[in-house]
Every structure is written in C-alpha cells, then in structure tokens.
Amino acid sequence: MMIKPPPRLAIDGDAVLKEAVSRISHASRISEPARRDFLRRSLTLGGLSMLTGCTLVDEASIDTALMRISRMNDDVQGWLFDPKRLAPTYPDSMITRPFPFNAYYSESEVRQIEEGSYRLEVTGLVADKRKWALPELRAMPQIDQVTRHICVEGWSAIGKWGGVPFASFLRRVGADLSAKYVGFKCADDYFTSIDMPTALHPQTVLALTYDGQPLPPRYGFPMKLRMPTKLGYKNPKHIQAIFVTNTYPGGYWEDQGYNWFGGS
Amino acid sequence: METGKQVIHPGWLRAMHWLNALAVVVLMMSGWRIYNATAFLGFTIPKDITLGGWLGGALQWHFAAMWVLGINGLLYLAFNLATGRLLRKFFPLSPQALLADLQAALKGRLAHADPRHYNTVQRLAYLFVMVDSVLLVISGLVLWKSVQFPLLRELMGGYEGARLVHFFAMAALAAFVAVHLVMVALVPRTLLYMVRGR
Numbered sequence: 293m294m295i296k297p298p299p300r301l302a303i304d305g306d307a308v309l310k311e312a313v314s315r316i317s318h319a320s321r322i323s324e325p326a327r328r329d330f331l332r333r334s335l336t337l338g339g340l341s342m343l344t345g346c347t348l349v350d351e352a353s354i355d356t357a358l359m360r361i362s363r364m365n366d367d368v369q370g371w372l373f374d375p376k377r378l379a380p381t382y383p384d385s386m387i388t389r390p391f392p393f394n395a396y397y398s399e400s401e402v403r404q405i406e407e408g409s410y411r412l413e414v415t416g417l418v419a420d421k422r423k424w425a426l427p428e429l430r431a432m433p434q435i436d437q438v439t440r441h442i443c444v445e446g447w448s449a450i451g452k453w454g455g456v457p458f459a460s461f462l463r464r465v466g467a468d469l470s471a472k473y474v475g476f477k478c479a480d481d482y483f484t485s486i487d488m489p490t491a492l493h494p495q496t497v498l499a500l501t502y503d504g505q506p507l508p509p510r511y512g513f514p515m516k517l518r519m520p521t522k523l524g525y526k527n528p529k530h531i532q533a534i535f536v537t538n539t540y541p542g543g544y545w546e547d548q549g550y551n552w553f554g555g556s
Numbered sequence: 557m558e559t560g561k562q563v564i565h566p567g568w569l570r571a572m573h574w575l576n577a578l579a580v581v582v583l584m585m586s587g588w589r590i591y592n593a594t595a596f597l598g599f600t601i602p603k604d605i606t607l608g609g610w611l612g613g614a615l616q617w618h619f620a621a622m623w624v625l626g627i628n629g630l631l632y633l634a635f636n637l638a639t640g641r642l643l644r645k646f647f648p649l650s651p652q653a654l655l656a657d658l659q660a661a662l663k664g665r666l667a668h669a670d671p672r673h674y675n676t677v678q679r680l681a682y683l684f685v686m687v688d689s690v691l692l693v694i695s696g697l698v699l700w701k702s703v704q705f706p707l708l709r710e711l712m713g714g715y716e717g718a719r720l721v722h723f724f725a726m727a728a729l730a731a732f733v734a735v736h737l738v739m740v741a742l743v744p745r746t747l748l749y750m751v752r753g754r
Binding site: 358361378379380440443444446549555 | 590594615619701
C-alpha cells in the first residue's frame with residue numbers, strides 16, 4: 293500500500309513522558325533551545341506517540357485498522373441513507389461546459405464500444421438472465437435529470453444524464469431486491485459495486501444519454517450508472533455486465549482504499 | 557508556588573484536551589493531503605507535512621479521526637455544560653474587559669498569575685475555537701453526506717460553499733494552534749498544568 297511510512301520509533305511512552313514532565317517542571321531553568329526542541333518534537337507523529345503512550349511501529353496493522361474503520365463507516369452510511377431523500381437538481385443553464393472527463397486512464401485511451409454487437413449481461417440473483425441490446429433499453433421509459441457529480445478528488449460539476457431508472461430495470465429482470473449488492477463489470481476493465489438501497493433510489497439511472505445526445509465514448513458509451521447520491525468513482529462507465537449478489541464484490545478503487553459506500 | 561496543590565484542569569478535561577489535539581493533528585495533516593488532490597485554491601501543501609501518502613490513505617485517516625474529534629467534542633461540550641465550567645470559565649465577556657486585556661497584552665503585562673482564571677482574550681480565543689470546531693464538523697458533514705443533511709448544506713451555501721467553509725475554518729484553527737503553542741512556549745508551566753493538572 294502507498295501509506296506514508298510512520299516514523300519507525302520504538303518509544304517507551306511512559307518513560308519519555310516522565311522525563312518530559314520532569315524536564316518541564318524545571319521549565320524556568322530550561323534553556324530556550326531545549327524548550328523549543330521539546331515543542332517541535334511534540335508536533336511530530338513521534339511526539340504524538342509519546343503523548344499518548346502508544347508506539348507507531350507496524351505499518352501493516354495501521355493499514356488493516358484503517359481499512360476496518362472504513363468498512364465500519366460503510367455501515368454507518370448505510371444506516372444514515374434515507375432512500376427517499378433526493379439530491380438537488382439544477383436548471384439546464386447551470387450545466388458545466390465542457391463537462392470534465394475523468395477516469396483511471398487518460399482521455400486518449402477511452403474505449404470505443406461497437407453499438408451493433410454490444411450486449412449487456414445480467415447475472416446473479418435475477419430471474420431473467422437474457423442479454424440486452426441497446427434498442428431494447430432505449431424502448432423502456434426514460435427519465436433525465438440535471439445533477440451535481442461530486443469527485444472524491446475535491447471538485448464537482450453539474451451535468452445532465454438521461455436513461456432508464458435503475459429500479460425499474462432491476463424489477464424488469466426480476467432481481468432479488470433483498471440482496472445486498474449490485475456489481476458492475478465494465479469494458480474499460482473498471483469494476484465497482486453498490487448497496488441495494490442506492491440501486492433502488494429514484495435518482496439512480498442507467499444512463500444512455502448525456503445532455504440529450506447518446507452517451508459519448510468519453511462519458512461512458514454505451515451506458516453508465518449515474519447516481520447523484522454517490523461520488524464519481526462509484527458511477528461506472530462502459531458497463532458490460534450487471535450482477536446481483538450477497539457476496540461483497542469490492543471495486544477497482546475500493547480495493548485500494550477508497551471508501552466502499554462512497555457517497556451521501 | 558501557591559497554586560501548586562490545587563487542581564487547575566480536572567482529569568476529564570486533560571484527557572479530552574490531548575485526545576482532541578491528537579485528532580486535530582491527524583485531521584489537519586490528512587486534510588492537507590486531501591486538499592492537494594485538486595488544490596482548488598491554487599497552491600499545494602508540502603507533502604512532507606501531510607498524512608496518508610496518497611488520497612485514499614489520507615481519506616482513511618481523515619474518516620477515522622473524525623470520530624475521535626466528533627465524539628470527544630460532544631463529550632467536552634456536555635461535561636462543560638453539565639459541570640457549569642463553561643459559564644464559570646468563559647463568561648462574563650465584556651468589551652471593556654477585552655479592551656483592557658488587549659492593552660495589557662500589547663504592553664506585555666497581561667495577567668496570568670492565577671492559571672485557574674482566564675482573562676478576556678483567553679476566554680474569547682477558547683470560545684472561538686469551540687465555535688470554529690463546530691463549524692468544521694458541520695461543513696465536514698455536508699462534504700461527506702450532502703444529500704442526507706439538506707438544511708446544513710443550505711446553511712453552508714451549497715456543496716461547494718461547504719468546501720470553502722471547511723478549508724477556511726481549518727485555516728482559522730491552524731492559526732489558533734500556532735498562537736496557542738507560542739503562548740505555551742512563553743508560559744511553559746501551562747503545559748505542565750495540562751499534563752498533570754496542577
């Protein structure tokens with residue numbers, strides 16, 4: 293993992309604290325540089341471990357603990373999630389132009405998917421596992437909405453996506469709506485997964501269009517899952533397969549440490 | 557020293573102070589790494605003073621330490637209110653007393669003979685940092701869960717407003733910490749009081 297290694301200090305916290313206290317007790321007699329030195333050291337992570345009495349030595353166990361807290365945060369977020377609460381929508385005039393491209397690869401590497409041979413696979417806990425061609429999806433009732441796309445990297449942009457409400461698609465294929473997860477495999481080798489309550493949220497859309505036009509390749513042709521309640525990396529593009537499961541499927545970024553729930 | 561035997565800071569307060577200091581350092585250093593991912597104000601923060609290594613790692617630290625800050629902060633406010641310490645220590649505040657204390661401070665003659673008693677500048681500084689922390693938590697909640705807290709989101713001036721509030725409230729907290737540390741360096745026995753209580 294790419295976590296910055298903590299200072300490798302094996303400090304006997306109690307002894308150091310005792311020493312620090314005894315030194316400070318004579319603070320009026322301590323020379324200025326020594327006092328500054330103590331304050332400077334207490335600002336480092338080593339200093340923190342000294343103040344709390346625990347030592348930061350094992351990078352892997354810190355990594356594991358942080359991952360565990362992140363999974364706990366998934367549960368908290370699932371509990372906080374109100375399936376009826378809607379993300380704000382905006383007028384067309386507020387759409388960000390041009391809408392930024394974002395992926396784990398550069399724009400020159402965008403995959404070109406051939407419309408005629410494209411078939412969407414639906415597997416897992418669903419009654420109807422047949423493959424879907426694009427015209428069949430376009431024949432279903434469509435909605436569109438202007439919402440804010442929020443990126444984990446600290447920017448947001450407003451865009452307009454249209455397509456099939458994902459809840460009606462899941463019902464149409466007879467998905468087990470009590471299952472925990474819906475997973476996605478994409479033509480650009482991306483993969484991610486979401487919780488069922490978000491999958492059934494009224495603003496979760498299997499998007500086939502962007503700004504009234506068929507979804508262009510850079511925004512995920514032939515389809516992306518658009519969820520204004522989730523961060524950008526939870527919104528997969530170039531979706532090739534959708535599966536319903538009770539086994540935690542993880543995701544491309546999630547497996548590296550991004551939070552799995554990843555949204556509001 | 558006549559205050560030598562008397563408890564200046566009760567144990568619960570000292571425990572919460574150091575726990576809060578730990579949470580603030582982790583949140584601030586990881587927050588700087590999170591900020592650097594887009595650096596929306598046009599400058600980046602030196603990587604050496606950030607925590608987490610990469611954005612995902614920094615976010616994990618941030619979303620772990622937020623629980624420490626949030627729960628510890630709520631307990632601090634609850635204890636302060638329940639024991640009457642908040643009213644006793646930080647009030648009354650009067651503009652006259654503030655002016656007098658500011659003048660004394662500028663002349664280097666601000667009274668801190670009795671460490672159990674906060675002068676008006678201290679009272680204001682500590683109340684400011686309480687309000688600022690509440691603002692950090694609220695704007696943080698909006699950045700984390702903007703759909704679930706619509707009222708707070710509007711209060712912050714929308715989602716992007718919350719980002720700015722969160723950053724500048726952080727900057728204000730950092731400024732407080734800097735002044736706080738300078739003051740401790742000038743009157744080192746206050747560190748001792750916060751470690752062993754007297």
